[in-house]
Amino acid sequence: MLKRFLIGLLVCLLFSCGKNEKPIIAFYYWKTILRFSETEKEILRDNDVSKLYVRYFDIGLNPVSQEPIPVSPIHFQENINNFGIVPVVFIQNKVMLMPNLNIDDLAQKTIHLIEEINTKNKINCQEIQIDCDWTLKSKENYLKFIERFKKLSKKKLSATIRLHQVKYFKKTKIPSVDSGVLMYYNMGTISPDSLNSIYSKKVAERYLESLKKYPLHLDLALPIYSWAVHIRNQKVIGLRSKLNVSELKNDANFEKIGTIFFKVKRSNYKNGTFYEKNDLLKIEAISSGDLIEMAKDLDGNLAQAPREIIFYDLDEFNIKNYEKNIFEQVVSCF
Numbered sequence: 001m002l003k004r005f006l007i008g009l010l011v012c013l014l015f016s017c018g019k020n021e022k023p024i025i026a027f028y029y030w031k032t033i034l035r036f037s038e039t040e041k042e043i044l045r046d047n048d049v050s051k052l053y054v055r056y057f058d059i060g061l062n063p064v065s066q067e068p069i070p071v072s073p074i075h076f077q078e079n080i081n082n083f084g085i086v087p088v089v090f091i092q093n094k095v096m097l098m099p100n101l102n103i104d105d106l107a108q109k110t111i112h113l114i115e116e117i118n119t120k121n122k123i124n125c126q127e128i129q130i131d132c133d134w135t136l137k138s139k140e141n142y143l144k145f146i147e148r149f150k151k152l153s154k155k156k157l158s159a160t161i162r163l164h165q166v167k168y169f170k171k172t173k174i175p176s177v178d179s180g181v182l183m184y185y186n187m188g189t190i191s192p193d194s195l196n197s198i199y200s201k202k203v204a205e206r207y208l209e210s211l212k213k214y215p216l217h218l219d220l221a222l223p224i225y226s227w228a229v230h231i232r233n234q235k236v237i238g239l240r241s242k243l244n245v246s247e248l249k250n251d252a253n254f255e256k257i258g259t260i261f262f263k264v265k266r267s268n269y270k271n272g273t274f275y276e277k278n279d280l281l282k283i284e285a286i287s288s289g290d291l292i293e294m295a296k297d298l299d300g301n302l303a304q305a306p307r308e309i310i311f312y313d314l315d316e317f318n319i320k321n322y323e324k325n326i327f328e329q330v331v332s333c334f
Contacts, residue, residue, distance in 0.1 A: 023306045025327045026051040027314035035077040037316040056087040076121045090131040096138035107148040127156040146175040167210040180216045185223035192231045196284050208301040219308040224318045226285035242317045295333035
């Protein structure tokens with residue numbers, strides 16, 4: 001009787017420990033040169049970060065031959081021996097839309113370039129991630145590519161998953177990967193109105209319930225980036241990244257006309273971009289409160305607890321917008 005009681009107690013303890021285990025903090029690194037600033041190093045140290053998802057290269061189409069080509073491969077200028085590196089390859093959807101795509105050739109060449117970068121930088125990766133916003137029209141090529149890539153690479157394979165791919169997974173299908181990463185951002189249309197295209201609780205609520213039914217394990221990617229939507233004559237003409245709001249407030253050429261809008265008072269150049277008089281800049285950013293809200297909403301709707309929370313992306317400009325312990329606050333919600 002005592003033996004049975006002790007075994008039952010041990011099982012309960014193991015279950016409760018597993019349930020209370022927090023996800024690890026990881027980051028995406030999305031620049032073409034990997035070199036950490038002192039602020040970035042501090043964040044990595046303070047949060048005990050041991051895993052980085054590094055964009056190795058994009059795959060686009062050669063404008064002349066219309067054949068798939070690698071775009072802007074990564075260059076390492078930092079000692080990354082203390083980190084587990086996950087190569088991430090972003091594949092433009094137009095590649096997967098090609099009617100006569102040579103899937104086997106694309107898989108082999110993609111793996112070869114990843115291996116070249118790994119060998120050059122003495123990286124022994126255990127996992128590779130494919131990032132592609134596939135559609136109903138491209139899903140057949142994409143799913144075949146994933147199957148071929150996994151077989152040839154002999155690595156753990158993860159894939160990015162968008163909210164619409166979760167809700168309509170019976171139509172969009174589920175890639176044959178070991179796990180997915182839910183990209184919990186870029187939820188709306190980039191437009192001249194006052195809505196935030198990066199995150200909207202109202203939009204997110206349309207998809208949250210469907211997360212419980214998604215059969216693939218999902219880790220989470222949360223946004224810490226911002227941008228300004230450049231508007232002229234009520235039309236979006238571009239996105240301006242890394243615009244310092246404090247600088248805009250102190251720049252006589254710009255006038256704050258609302259919570260998120262700046263108006264151009266005089267035509268001028270700033271950071272290499274020309275702004276015409278009466279242009280508007282709409283600031284789209286993610287607050288600490290937004291991140292906590294996302295985490296709490298997701299915690300109550302996931303089929304399984306996430307093993308990792310990956311923040312997009314590790315950049316000094318992004319990090320300076322948050323208090324130092326924000327990442328720990330977010331993972332403590334799970």
